[in-house]
Amino acid sequence: MKRIPSVLALLLGVCVSRLDAQSGSQAPGASNDAAVPSLASLYQRFFPIGAAVDPQTLVTQENLLATQVNSLVAENDMKWERIHPRRGNAPSSYNFSGADAIVAFARAHGMRVRGHTLVWHRQVPGMVFRGDKGPATRTDVLDRMKDHITTLLTRYKGQVYCWDVVNEALSDDGGWRTDSPWFEAAGADENGDGIPDYIEKAFEFARQADPSALLFYNDYNIESGAKLEAAVKLVKALKEKGLVDGVGIQGHWSIFGPDAGTIRDAIERFASLGMQVQITELDLSVFVWGDNSSLAALPPDLARRQAAQYDALFKVFRDESGAPGSSRAGQPGRLTGVTFWGIADDHTWLDSFPVAGRKNWPLLFDTSQKPKPAFWAVAKW
Numbered sequence: 377m378k379r380i381p382s383v384l385a386l387l388l389g390v391c392v393s394r395l396d397a398q399s400g401s402q403a404p405g406a407s408n409d410a411a412v413p414s415l416a417s418l419y420q421r422f423f424p425i426g427a428a429v430d431p432q433t434l435v436t437q438e439n440l441l442a443t444q445v446n447s448l449v450a451e452n453d454m455k456w457e458r459i460h461p462r463r464g465n466a467p468s469s470y471n472f473s474g475a476d477a478i479v480a481f482a483r484a485h486g487m488r489v490r491g492h493t494l495v496w497h498r499q500v501p502g503m504v505f506r507g508d509k510g511p512a513t514r515t516d517v518l519d520r521m522k523d524h525i526t527t528l529l530t531r532y533k534g535q536v537y538c539w540d541v542v543n544e545a546l547s548d549d550g551g552w553r554t555d556s557p558w559f560e561a562a563g564a565d566e567n568g569d570g571i572p573d574y575i576e577k578a579f580e581f582a583r584q585a586d587p588s589a590l591l592f593y594n595d596y597n598i599e600s601g602a603k604l605e606a607a608v609k610l611v612k613a614l615k616e617k618g619l620v621d622g623v624g625i626q627g628h629w630s631i632f633g634p635d636a637g638t639i640r641d642a643i644e645r646f647a648s649l650g651m652q653v654q655i656t657e658l659d660l661s662v663f664v665w666g667d668n669s670s671l672a673a674l675p676p677d678l679a680r681r682q683a684a685q686y687d688a689l690f691k692v693f694r695d696e697s698g699a700p701g702s703s704r705a706g707q708p709g710r711l712t713g714v715t716f717w718g719i720a721d722d723h724t725w726l727d728s729f730p731v732a733g734r735k736n737w738p739l740l741f742d743t744s745q746k747p748k749p750a751f752w753a754v755a756k757w
């Protein structure tokens with residue numbers, strides 16, 4: 377594999393994607409032509425196929441979304457910083473414009489909506505944790521959290537069927553994420569049930585606000601090791617109180633791993649606790665974690681490797697769906713959804729993470745919104 381310096385790669389990447397776009401005779405999103413099947417239809421008997429969107433991609437990727445997925449999640453527009461954008465006046469002021477647009481698009485196309493995310497340490501304005509004189513009190517922070525959760529779940533009752541109530545509360549070594557401002561404000565475990573108060577309260581507020589919504593704990597790297605054990609412990613404790621229905625395994629993986637067997641074991645572990653399991657943010661980076669080099673375009677060998685990895689994962693996903701004939705058919709708790717963190721490589725957060733400005737190609741459709749080998753691996757089995 378040939379590596380080139382990142383600035384050059386970026387320039388080349390832009391040129392390549394322009395060329396791609398110009399050479400295509402169809403408009404972006406025109407892959408809803410008869411030759412490209414709909415994943416949502418193909419996976420009807422297994423689970424909904426979802427994509428993360430924002431108000432811009434509802435326009436730039438409209439055709440692709442409308443034909444390929446039957447579930448949406450807001451990539452950013454239901455997070456605190458979008459819902460409470462006004463400094464000084466928040467958190468009591470709300471702005472639902474982006475979230476409403478996404479929910480309306482879903483309704484117009486008969487799609488379901490996942491809610492993401494109510495309590496996370498990122499993308500939440502600092503003022504939520506500030507009082508008149510220094511840090512806000514525990515009570516104030518929990519009151520603001522309650523107001524936020526109750527308002528969102530009430531507004532979207534019947535339209536958002538599940539919520540990632542708490543996101544990424546665990547650190548990679550299996551401890552609590554103690555540097556979260558939520559933990560700092562209300563991370564004690566006052567009733568000694570093993571659950572930090574802010575986590576327990578978030579689930580309680582969500583349950584109260586919309587008893588019909590499915591409540592998820594969502595995190596990354598919870599498919600193995602100490603973090604898996606910690607997630608199992610947390611979910612068990614929440615389940616004993618009737619506060620959690622599902623676990624979201626984010627699925628920000630790479631074309632080099634983890635292997636599908638590891639994912640299968642994790643799904644079965646959570647399912648054995650009575651949890652629904654969903655893959656909530658699937659994308660497969662073409663770079664190994666820690667490799668900060670760049671590529672001008674996606675080399676065919678990596679595109680093939682990506683297809684093979686998607687193929688192996690979706691074999692497990694179909695099997696774990698509980699569809700008739702699968703290994704978990706009829707058992708409680710199972711894989712009930714797969715959501716991609718985007719739909720085509722023209723819009724992916726991995727272009728800015730973990731290396732700002734480095735092009736990545738993690739999704740099933742290319743920068744011109746045409747199907748990649750990875751798409752065919754998922755669509756044909």
Ligand code: XIL
Nearest residue numbers: 451452492493543626628657717725
């Ligand atoms: C990411 C978005 O994709 C970016 O646009 C934003 O700048 C940062 O957040 N885990 C999550 C998601 O739970 O909310 C994150 O989304 C990706 C990692």
